[in-house]
Amino acid sequence: MTVTDKEYETAFGQPLRRKEDAHLITGQTRWVDNLSAPGMLYAAYLRSPMAHAKIRVNTEAAKSYPGVVAVYSAEDFGAAQAVIPDAWTVHPDMKKPVMTPLATDEVRYAGEPIAVVVAETRYQATDALEAIEVDYDPLPAVIDLEAAIGDDSPLVHSSIGTNTCFYIESPGEAYAAAKAQAEADGGVVITRRFLQQRLLPTPMEPRAVLVVPTIDDLTVYASTQIPHVLRLLLAMLTGHPEHKLRVVAPDVGGGFGGKINCLAEEIIGVHLAKRLGRPVKWTETRSENFLQMHHGRAQIQDIELAATREGKLLGLKVDLIADLGAGLRLFTAGVPMFGAAMFNAIYKMDAYQFNCRTVFTTMTPTDAYRGAGRPEATFAIERMMDELAAELGMDPIEVRKKNWIEHHEFPYTTISGSIYDSGNYEAATERAVELFGYDELKAEQKARRERGDRMQLGIGVSTFTEACGLAPSRVMGQLGVGAGGWERAEIRVTLTGKIQVVSGSTPHGQGHWTAWSQLVSDKLGVPFEDVELLAGDTATGPQGMDTYGSRSLVVGGSAIVKACDKVIEKAKRIAAHTLEANPDDLEFAAGVFTVKGSPGPQMAFVEVAAAAQLAHNIPDGMEPSLNSAYTFDPINLSYPHGTHLCCVEIDTETGFTSIYRYACVDDVGTVVNPMIVEGQIHGGLVQGIAQALFEEAVYDEAGNLITGTLVDYLLPSAADVPSFLTDRTETPSTDNPIGAKGVGEAGCIASTPAVVNAIVDALRPYGVNDVRMPCTPERVWRAIQGGQSQSGSVAKGGAQ
Amino acid sequence: MIPAGFDYVRVNSAADAVAALQTSEDAKILGGGQSLIPILRLRLATPELIVDVSGVAEMNGIREDGDAIVIGAGTTHHDVTTSDLVRTHAPLLAQATATVADPQVRHRGTFGGAIAHADPAGDLPGVALVHNATMTIAGPAGTREVAAADFFLDYLTTTLAEDEVLVSIRLPKLGAGWGTHYEKFTRVAQSWSIVAVAAAVRRENGSIAEARVALTNMAPTHLRAAAVESALTGAAASAEAIKAASQAAAEGTSPTSDLNAQADYRAELARVLTGRAVAKAAGLS
Numbered sequence A: 001m002t003v004t005d006k007e008y009e010t011a012f013g014q015p016l017r018r019k020e021d022a023h024l025i026t027g028q029t030r031w032v033d034n035l036s037a038p039g040m041l042y043a044a045y046l047r048s049p050m051a052h053a054k055i056r057v058n059t060e061a062a063k064s065y066p067g068v069v070a071v072y073s074a075e076d077f078g079a080a081q082a083v084i085p086d087a088w089t090v091h092p093d094m095k096k097p098v099m100t101p102l103a104t105d106e107v108r109y110a111g112e113p114i115a116v117v118v119a120e121t122r123y124q125a126t127d128a129l130e131a132i133e134v135d136y137d138p139l140p141a142v143i144d145l146e147a148a149i150g151d152d153s154p155l156v157h158s159s160i161g162t163n164t165c166f167y168i169e170s171p172g173e174a175y176a177a178a179k180a181q182a183e184a185d186g187g188v189v190i191t192r193r194f195l196q197q198r199l200l201p202t203p204m205e206p207r208a209v210l211v212v213p214t215i216d217d218l219t220v221y222a223s224t225q226i227p228h229v230l231r232l233l234l235a236m237l238t239g240h241p242e243h244k245l246r247v248v249a250p251d252v253g254g255g256f257g258g259k260i261n262c263l264a265e266e267i268i269g270v271h272l273a274k275r276l277g278r279p280v281k282w283t284e285t286r287s288e289n290f291l292q293m294h295h296g297r298a299q300i301q302d303i304e305l306a307a308t309r310e311g312k313l314l315g316l317k318v319d320l321i322a323d324l325g326a327g328l329r330l331f332t333a334g335v336p337m338f339g340a341a342m343f344n345a346i347y348k349m350d351a352y353q354f355n356c357r358t359v360f361t362t363m364t365p366t367d368a369y370r371g372a373g374r375p376e377a378t379f380a381i382e383r384m385m386d387e388l389a390a391e392l393g394m395d396p397i398e399v400r401k402k403n404w405i406e407h408h409e410f411p412y413t414t415i416s417g418s419i420y421d422s423g424n425y426e427a428a429t430e431r432a433v434e435l436f437g438y439d440e441l442k443a444e445q446k447a448r449r450e451r452g453d454r455m456q457l458g459i460g461v462s463t464f465t466e467a468c469g470l471a472p473s474r475v476m477g478q479l480g481v482g483a484g485g486w487e488r489a490e491i492r493v494t495l496t497g498k499i500q501v502v503s504g505s506t507p508h509g510q511g512h513w514t515a516w517s518q519l520v521s522d523k524l525g526v527p528f529e530d531v532e533l534l535a536g537d538t539a540t541g542p543q544g545m546d547t548y549g550s551r552s553l554v555v556g557g558s559a560i561v562k563a564c565d566k567v568i569e570k571a572k573r574i575a576a577h578t579l580e581a582n583p584d585d586l587e588f589a590a591g592v593f594t595v596k597g598s599p600g601p602q603m604a605f606v607e608v609a610a611a612a613q614l615a616h617n618i619p620d621g622m623e624p625s626l627n628s629a630y631t632f633d634p635i636n637l638s639y640p641h642g643t644h645l646c647c648v649e650i651d652t653e654t655g656f657t658s659i660y661r662y663a664c665v666d667d668v669g670t671v672v673n674p675m676i677v678e679g680q681i682h683g684g685l686v687q688g689i690a691q692a693l694f695e696e697a698v699y700d701e702a703g704n705l706i707t708g709t710l711v712d713y714l715l716p717s718a719a720d721v722p723s724f725l726t727d728r729t730e731t732p733s734t735d736n737p738i739g740a741k742g743v744g745e746a747g748c749i750a751s752t753p754a755v756v757n758a759i760v761d762a763l764r765p766y767g768v769n770d771v772r773m774p775c776t777p778e779r780v781w782r783a784i785q786g787g788q789s790q791s792g793s794v795a796k797g798g799a800q
Numbered sequence B: 001m002i003p004a005g006f007d008y009v010r011v012n013s014a015a016d017a018v019a020a021l022q023t024s025e026d027a028k029i030l031g032g033g034q035s036l037i038p039i040l041r042l043r044l045a046t047p048e049l050i051v052d053v054s055g056v057a058e059m060n061g062i063r064e065d066g067d068a069i070v071i072g073a074g075t076t077h078h079d080v081t082t083s084d085l086v087r088t089h090a091p092l093l094a095q096a097t098a099t100v101a102d103p104q105v106r107h108r109g110t111f112g113g114a115i116a117h118a119d120p121a122g123d124l125p126g127v128a129l130v131h132n133a134t135m136t137i138a139g140p141a142g143t144r145e146v147a148a149a150d151f152f153l154d155y156l157t158t159t160l161a162e163d164e165v166l167v168s169i170r171l172p173k174l175g176a177g178w179g180t181h182y183e184k185f186t187r188v189a190q191s192w193s194i195v196a197v198a199a200a201v202r203r204e205n206g207s208i209a210e211a212r213v214a215l216t217n218m219a220p221t222h223l224r225a226a227a228v229e230s231a232l233t234g235a236a237a238s239a240e241a242i243k244a245a246s247q248a249a250a251e252g253t254s255p256t257s258d259l260n261a262q263a264d265y266r267a268e269l270a271r272v273l274t275g276r277a278v279a280k281a282a283g284l285s
């Protein structure tokens, strides 16, 4: 914990315990699966056991199973079934093959829903699935990304005549010139192929949806990150009027991006409740979750970097092949493009070329997963910087210093066109080096190498930045996102001076209750305990753009601050009226209005709250309410950054790799609650380390997910990671009133390359310059045996 | 996932369990459920009848019986790891059991269930082999005893018949002069062994008088590393001698290839881990 010794006057900036934890810990949580409604039915889905096949479905036999109320397949709904929505038109010519919630005639990934049984109990619904007859006429699976591009590849969607969704190429002259210069001047050109393996988001709570119909209203309880977006989509897709549709995200047990979609099961859930006139619930099993929740990452990255002999970057070229899976979900196509602006990271360079091909395969669709495009970009550039250092025989931190944007150069427009508002890479790095004990570990590494120790050390560096606070509606429009980027907050003041915050941004584990209370407590001078959060219900908070992309505090928090300003303005008029002073002469601090320069009369915020609502004596023409709302749309993204240093210890006889020391200094701008920030960093680090060492969704050649349970898909636990050494620097963002930059994804983005850099560093004496992720003991052991580069490994699954 | 429907009966004695098993063509014993319930949930098995033995008092607990300790088949992993009798007379079992899964699983899963299940990656059959344990089995014809060496037949297959119940496991004490060690290799803490080695070594005057080594997950069933054992017998209790003997660890094994390890890597792990387990058992590191 990095609590400074600063004296706090308000709740702002204090490591306060989270308000939400008491009910989480004592089991009083309202997960969707805990909810029930009178007359509720249960749905269970029959899912394709095959990757790709023509199907013919016969549901008759299942209808007579005990307790079964209805069984439907695509043909029962016809066109009314609607289609799976996508919301990001990345390119005007991109291919958008249609997929329906229940597969129509063809299945394209193992796990795709084919039919639904609705029964009186969950068990009856599940049992009746076995009576649904499906004829599968197998079609070839498309698993290998590079093969999928070939002219002779079988097609995932024959209707579009290609497996390529879109190909984007940026002009290459500048990079070609940079490369020529490097070659002519005795510089270096380094090429590497990195593989971003498929990952499963794996939130603790799988998805669930309960749809409750009344006469003409529908309430959808969903384990979702996006209640507002979901309401809009369900209204548009099912034709149910938006104002008659309420979406509630009660307690949501994690998401990591996995709950940012409009599910087949949510669309079908609406149809079922409307057709049957009874509430219908569906709760996913973990096995279903692995098949049906979108997957993340899944890219082949061909990277080329040109630099001078002295280590100054000249240019960077990125060729991506991104695996979209079987079809488009809301942001599928946008994920690789979101990373496009981040490969150049914190570095200055003269040329940057970005080409990207996105490809359909017969695997579960991919979409946003913690970091969404930025972890992939950060991994590639940070790996390359360590490779450059190794190539030149330089210290990896020194190479970065030669190239990064210096603190006095902000705001800085990068080669990819982003404007970084603020940052201080020098300060974060200096502190990280000290915290880590960089020199001491280098010395220990050297000593172990010299004595041929069985346990070798490696040190990896990652000086990352990322784009957070997903917003600027205008920018999102330019990028083709079918949504705005603003966020709304309303402050309601009760007669007794208590505050209800209505927040568009909805928590699914982040700590909104606590952080929002701290913000309001700070602004209005009311006790932390007097602030309550209303979120995750479109009935109480009809507008919002929800929670993803580390946007809650940056965008939603800013809306709260701005709404509080409006409350204060109103309160000031009433206080001035009561105190018989000019509003401009009033000061407001610590919850009390005073007249400037006068020790005399004063009025507390609580008193104003009462006065406002009694309305016995308020200024003429004034509304008798302090309630205020604000919709905030920032002018820019925010750019948190940090320096992460990892030391791994490798057992050279077995390849077993453990983290020997991990230190990071993050700059996430102004901090509202350092304990929550630290929690986000810790969780993110483990998730990023997991990509480096443990997790991979593996498909076999036939298109079966063979890591279908938690026995095979390895998640680390606390026992598998060390205690992290963390600290912060604080360089406020200049583009929002709080100065916050976002922390939800930082640890996950920064840590993966730090770990792999450390592993490669340990193995360089064996002639190794890359190890494919996840760096399993076996891969590390083989790298030691084989000695040669692991670059260029195949993209497809398989137990290598 | 949700299991298919089944009948359920809870019994109070091993004899009642045997009787219950005979009432159905397709019955399964339920111990701690930590292996069986996942199998039912994934519908890899759909038995008609489940016979729950977790309440059978005579199958629970640990007692001393002369030169052996006797562990009821229904004794939980947690009770095994915290038992003074086990820690004193079979520390190898305490050590191996402590590596099983996580505390939640260890509070439910049972020693007998793990032995009867005979998963080649399980940690406890190897210990039973090293200890020359004897299984006490109840069946329609009464009780029989089977040596560990004859008990494990193949992948998930033991000598237990459909209508038999494992009642207890008898572990002869390893007395003075013996050292033991369990060396387990996994990727994350709570996962199954990729390869593991159970070793027991009796030292006499600076050399190894007797060695027993069992391998986990190197074949469809656990097996003793006979070539290593004979190479060690009479060898010096030195790092070099142990390392040399361990080179034979993969002999006679038939490891699988899976997501965690290809067969050749498993063979190398067997050699390395055997060296480490024996060295530690011999008190060298």
Ligand SMILES: Cc1cc2nc3c(=O)[nH]c(=O)nc-3n(C[C@H](O)[C@H](O)[C@H](O)COP(=O)(O)OP(=O)(O)OC[C@H]3O[C@@H](n4cnc5c(N)ncnc54)[C@H](O)[C@@H]3O)c2cc1C
Pocket (backbone or CB within 6 Å): B028, B029, B030, B031, B032, B033, B034, B035, B036, B037, B053, B073, B074, B099, B100, B101, B102, B105, B108, B109, B110, B111, B112, B113, B114, B116, B117, B119, B121, B122, B123, B124, B160, B164, B165, B166, B167, B190, B191, B192, B193
């Ligand atoms: C997440 C997880 C991780 C695990 N990791 C490990 C590990 O690292 N190492 C390890 O060794 N094990 C591991 N296990 C398995 C664990 O040890 C189980 O407890 C054990 O395999 C089975 O014991 P049980 O009492 O739960 O048996 P059950 O699941 O109840 O039964 C297993 C089988 O044995 C039969 N059976 C049970 N008792 C008897 C009896 N008395 N007589 C005859 N047949 C019987 C059942 O019919 C069934 O076929 C893990 C389990 C889980 C869930």
